[in-house]
Amino acid sequence: MEHMGIEPGRIHFSWVSSAESTKFVQVVNEVTEAVKALGPNNHFITKEAKVA
Amino acid sequence: MLGYIDKIRQISKGLIEDKKVDMIIGFKKGTMPMMNEPCLVKSPKDVEKLVWDSNCGINLANYLTDRKERIGIIAKGCDSRNIVTHIIENKIKREQLVIIGVPCTGMIDKHRLTSMFEGEIEQVTEQNGNITIKGEDFEEILKKNDVLQQNCSVCIHRNPVVYDELVSDLVEEQDVDRYEDVRKIEAMPSEKKWNYFDDLLSTCIRCYACRNACPLCYCPTCFVDESRPQWVGKSDDSIDIRTFHFLRAYHCAGRCTDCGACERACPVGINMRMFTRKLEKDCFEQYGWEAGLSLDERPPLDTYKPEDPDDFIK
Amino acid sequence: MKVIKIDKKDWVGGLEKSRSAYRLVGPFKENGKQFPVFKELDKGQEPDLTTLNTVISPKSIVFPQSEVMFEYTTDEKSEDCNLLKRPEKNYSPCAVIGIRPYDAAAFLLVQKNFDTPDYRDPYWCDAYEACTFIGMAINNPDNTDFSTSTKSGPFDESGLDVLLVDMKDHFLAKVITDKGDAYLKAAGWTAKVDTDAAIKQIDEMKNKAEVKIASKISFDNIEKKSIMELYEADFWEDVAFACINCGTCTYLCPTCWCFDIQDENHGKSGKRFKNWDGCMFPLFTHHSSGHNPRGIKVMRVRQRFMHKLKYFLDKYEDGIMCVGCGRCTRFCPVNIDIRNVCKLMNS
Ligand code: SF4
Ligand code: SF4
Ligand code: SF4
Ligand code: SF4
Numbered sequence: 168m169e170h171m172g173i174e175p176g177r178i179h180f181s182w183v184s185s186a187e188s189t190k191f192v193q194v195v196n197e198v199t200e201a202v203k204a205l206g207p208n209n210h211f212i213t214k215e216a217k218v219a
Numbered sequence: 220m221l222g223y224i225d226k227i228r229q230i231s232k233g234l235i236e237d238k239k240v241d242m243i244i245g246f247k248k249g250t251m252p253m254m255n256e257p258c259l260v261k262s263p264k265d266v267e268k269l270v271w272d273s274n275c276g277i278n279l280a281n282y283l284t285d286r287k288e289r290i291g292i293i294a295k296g297c298d299s300r301n302i303v304t305h306i307i308e309n310k311i312k313r314e315q316l317v318i319i320g321v322p323c324t325g326m327i328d329k330h331r332l333t334s335m336f337e338g339e340i341e342q343v344t345e346q347n348g349n350i351t352i353k354g355e356d357f358e359e360i361l362k363k364n365d366v367l368q369q370n371c372s373v374c375i376h377r378n379p380v381v382y383d384e385l386v387s388d389l390v391e392e393q394d395v396d397r398y399e400d401v402r403k404i405e406a407m408p409s410e411k412k413w414n415y416f417d418d419l420l421s422t423c424i425r426c427y428a429c430r431n432a433c434p435l436c437y438c439p440t441c442f443v444d445e446s447r448p449q450w451v452g453k454s455d456d457s458i459d460i461r462t463f464h465f466l467r468a469y470h471c472a473g474r475c476t477d478c479g480a481c482e483r484a485c486p487v488g489i490n491m492r493m494f495t496r497k498l499e500k501d502c503f504e505q506y507g508w509e510a511g512l513s514l515d516e517r518p519p520l521d522t523y524k525p526e527d528p529d530d531f532i533k
Numbered sequence: 534m535k536v537i538k539i540d541k542k543d544w545v546g547g548l549e550k551s552r553s554a555y556r557l558v559g560p561f562k563e564n565g566k567q568f569p570v571f572k573e574l575d576k577g578q579e580p581d582l583t584t585l586n587t588v589i590s591p592k593s594i595v596f597p598q599s600e601v602m603f604e605y606t607t608d609e610k611s612e613d614c615n616l617l618k619r620p621e622k623n624y625s626p627c628a629v630i631g632i633r634p635y636d637a638a639a640f641l642l643v644q645k646n647f648d649t650p651d652y653r654d655p656y657w658c659d660a661y662e663a664c665t666f667i668g669m670a671i672n673n674p675d676n677t678d679f680s681t682s683t684k685s686g687p688f689d690e691s692g693l694d695v696l697l698v699d700m701k702d703h704f705l706a707k708v709i710t711d712k713g714d715a716y717l718k719a720a721g722w723t724a725k726v727d728t729d730a731a732i733k734q735i736d737e738m739k740n741k742a743e744v745k746i747a748s749k750i751s752f753d754n755i756e757k758k759s760i761m762e763l764y765e766a767d768f769w770e771d772v773a774f775a776c777i778n779c780g781t782c783t784y785l786c787p788t789c790w791c792f793d794i795q796d797e798n799h800g801k802s803g804k805r806f807k808n809w810d811g812c813m814f815p816l817f818t819h820h821s822s823g824h825n826p827r828g829i830k831v832m833r834v835r836q837r838f839m840h841k842l843k844y845f846l847d848k849y850e851d852g853i854m855c856v857g858c859g860r861c862t863r864f865c866p867v868n869i870d871i872r873n874v875c876k877l878m879n880s
Contacts, residue, residue: 170404170497171465172413180532194533210413213458215799249868251677256868257775277867281777334567337583339675355673422566424589424598427814428779428866444816453795454599454806484866486781487588488567 173210176201223321224271226386230319231291232266240291240317244282245269252343253329257282269293271386273345276326276368278480280304280434283311290316295323297370297478299379300511301434304474307514310437320382322390324348325363325371326479330488332366370479370492373397380512398500404493416461416494422487423460429491430467432484435474442466468494473502473518476510536731537706537717538724539697544704545579547720551628552576554719555665558594559630560587571629580631582669582699586678590787590860591636594629595660596643598784598809602656602794606802619655624663628716631669635678635685635856637692639787640666642845642854646790656807665716667706668693670735672742677859679748679872685856687746688739698735705731750875752853755842758878763843764835768877773834775867776813782861782869783811783837788854791817812836838874 169175179201181194231243246255247268255274259282260266271293279292280301290311294302299320305311327350333340342353350361364372375397378389404412427443430436443451443463451466452459468475468491475495482492502508505528506519519527539547548557559580560569569581571591603617629637640661647657671678671687680686690696694713698705706722708714717723755763783789793810797803810817813834818827827833845854855871862870 168465169409170412171416171461171494172409172411174409182532197533211458211462213452213456213799215797215802215804217456250870250873251863251868254868259771259774282774330567341676418565422570422589424780424784426780426784428777428781431777431779432866444814446816452797453793453808454797455808456599484777484779484781486785486864486866 173208174205176205177208223386224269227271227293227319227321228266228269230384230386231260231269231293232263234291234317235261235263235266239289241288243269243291243293243319244279245293246271246275246277246279249274252340253327253332271321273325273327273350273363274329274343276329276479276483277432278434278478281432281480283316284434284437285310286315288315291319292316293319293321294379294382295321296374296376296378296380297323297476299381300376300476301478303381303511303514304476305434307518308474313514317384318379318382320379320385322379322385322387323371323374323377324390325367325374325377326483327363327366328368328371329483330485334488335366368479368483369400369490370477370482374477376476376509376512381514398496400493401496401500404497417457419489419491419493420457420460420464423464423489424487425455425460425463426486428484428486429481429489432480433471434478434480435471436467438470442470464491464494468498471495472498473506473508473520474510475499534728534732535708535714536726536728536735537708537722538726538731539704539706539722540724541703543722547722548579548630549576551716551720555626555628555716556623557628557630558591558664559632560584560591571632573627574630582631586633586675586858586860588785588860588864590639590785590858591629591632592639592643592787592789594627594664595640595657596790596792596809600656600807602805602807604802604804608801622659624659626665627663628665628667630667631697632666632693633671633858634668634687634689634693634696635680635683635858636787637666637668638685638689639692639856639858641692642788642856643790645849645851665695665712666693667695667697667713667716670696670698670738670742672699672738674742674746675859675863677748677863678746678857679750679859680857681743681746682748682750683855683857684852686739687742688735696735698738700734700738705735707732707735748859748872750857750872750879752842752846752875752879754879755875756846758843760839760843760847763839763878766878769831769835772838772869772874772877773831776830776834776869777867778813778815778830778833779866780809780811780813781864781866783813784809785860785864786855787858787860788841788856793817812840834869838871838878841871842875842878 168178179198183191234240243260247258248270249255253274257277278301279298283305306313338354338357340352340354344351348363350363352359373395375392377392451462477499482490508519557574558571559574561572561574561578562569562581568588569584570589571594601620603619605617606613608614647654674687690709694710696707791810792807795806795808819825827836841854
């Protein structure tokens with residue numbers, strides 16, 4: 168995705184066990200912060216198809 | 220490579236006559252310069268139809284999918300790797316096949332040659348590594364190595380990796396930097412990358428020739444054709460077109476041999492390999508994997524090894 | 534009948550002048566692209582008349598790959614709630630400059646389908662009627678051109694309003710319809726030449742071009758054979774073997790008219806589209822029950838050739854559904870050649 172022009176930091180991978188609630192909260196916070204910092208995404212959005 | 224054909228015909232004839240195979244899959248001469256047509260030969264007398272030259276860029280492994288007969292197939296390096304992939308993925312059985320290996324010196328880039336000349340190319344012939352291009356009022360001799368398909372000029376597996384027969388001595392493998400073009404894109408800032416791919420696909424008409432020419436794309440219903448649920452819009456909206464291309468590339472990850480059949484098939488000359496090549500590079504750099512080299516190894520996407528890279532997982 | 538002489542130095546000026554009454558459409562090569570495509574020409578953009586034939590046929594001028602048929606909203610706050618509205622589209626006069634004669638003739642074949650006494654496709658018809666076709670005769674036909682074997686040809690006038698012939702330092706413009714006459718006037722091209730002499734010159738060029746076309750097909754026997762005889766012929770497996778069932782041949786063909794209807798809904802509003810489709814795709818005939826009457830490749834390949842070379846011929850008794858532009862042959866990734874298939878069917 169990043170190779171195609173999606174900014175680094177918009178896509179995150181994480182491994183959280185169902186027992187790791189604190190890690191889950193921490194990951195969610197980190198992801199939302201990182202994404203907010205990037206601002207609104209303007210790629211891969213289709214409100215309606217653009218055609219001739 | 221021209222000299223191969225006698226040997227190909229001789230082997231093919233023998234295989235059919237000895238009833239070792241029911242049919243041979245190869246190429247017959249096309250009706251246009253730089254074009255040959257994949258064909259099926261079933262009787263010894265039709266063996267004469269078979270040809271081999273630098274215009275056999277279509278990947279013949281594509282014609283094996285789910286066939287039940289015993290087949291002799293002519294395979295250059297990349298075809299043989301896609302045959303291996305087909306066998307690993309249970310699309311054909313090794314026992315069904317007699318692989319007639321062709322050590323390859325590359326295929327001519329018909330898109331590039333066509334756009335190099337203003338007038339129409341009427342005849343293309345090859346001899347001793349040179350290509351002669353003739354039109355109504357021009358004639359030019361070029362080095363074959365200068366007009367190869369891009370995937371051929373960076374190919375490092377020209378010799379077939381599996382074969383039962385061989386039509387000539389093996390050729391020397393090239394020592395080349397395979398990923399210069401991919402690195403160029405990797406070095407771009409995000410916005411430039413986005414625009415690069417937008418421009419790349421701007422003339423795509425969604426004819427799906429790239430998908431259908433690819434031996435890997437054998438799904439009974441492709442995700443773009445799925446209607447319940449429908450994943451992708453079907454108009455010529457640029458996001459939908461891009462979705463088709465990048466998802467198809469993902470489906471080829473760890474499987475693509477960079478045979479170039481997809482790019483060759485495209486009527487408008489789009490290099491959609493710029494999607495698959497990135498994944499191919501990643502597979503090589505992160506898993507040391509090159510698709511279709513061995514029948515005994517499972518591809519990285521269906522195995523787990525403790526040393527698999529995992530630093531992208533936080 | 535009259536013939537106008539257009540000096541090449543007046544060409545661009547005339548085009549620009551005509552813009553006051555016409556939108557201009559023509560082949561144009563964008564920066565960095567390998568070939569020109571038909572598009573609406575912005576001010577200052579000139580049609581590229583050097584390329585023999587565009588890869589993508591000009592059918593999209595009247596039959597775009599994707600076209601909105603209507604829009605709707607179910608938002609009760611909107612005054613258009615639950616109405617189906619055809620979107621506004623510019624159907625003002627449009628001059629198509631440099632279309633090749635057979636591509637213009639192709640519209641006449643498609644018209645048989647979209648403009649009938651019982652049914653009239655408003656999208657196609659409105660766009661078609663807005664067009665004035667200023668065709669460019671082909672002095673040097675390419676190798677896959679077999680248009681003289683169809684009802685068309687390199688100088689075919691049937692689909693055109695004006696036929697331009699390139700005479701090196703000037704064009705001769707043969708006026709075919711009043712629509713064409715009106716366009717030439719709007720461009721300020723009015724220099725009449727001696728009609729008889731000019732027609733003679735044009736006919737000479739035409740003959741020269743026509744003899745250059747070496748590829749020929751004939752379909753006289755196809756006409757006589759029964760549908761079942763052709764349908765059950767044993768060559769189809771062989772013809773279809775190499776075919777990868779892509780859509781290249783049907784999408785590039787100027788006479789292929791099939792489309793699919795799709796709805797795209799976003800929230801409370803949406804659109805219904807007409808998108809190109811083709812007989813080569815399995816999905817094209819896939820029933821909602823799951824049954825597919827053309828379930829395997831050979832059936833689809835047969836359909837394409839049977840429709841073009843037999844069903845159409847029988848139904849309209851007015852030739853085949855092909856103008857001989859050669860695109861399907863030239864761009865087929867695996868070199869399936871309609872000329873050879875026609876030969877098989879005719880033998
Ligand atoms: S072959 Fe070319 S035009 Fe057709 S879908 Fe693929 S990229 Fe698009
Ligand atoms: S994606 Fe293209 S290069 Fe890769 S295997 Fe398929 S046809 Fe070959
Ligand atoms: S372009 Fe060629 S391969 Fe593709 S569907 Fe048409 S005949 Fe078959
Ligand atoms: S069938 Fe082929 S040659 Fe005939 S009009 Fe269509 S693209 Fe041109």
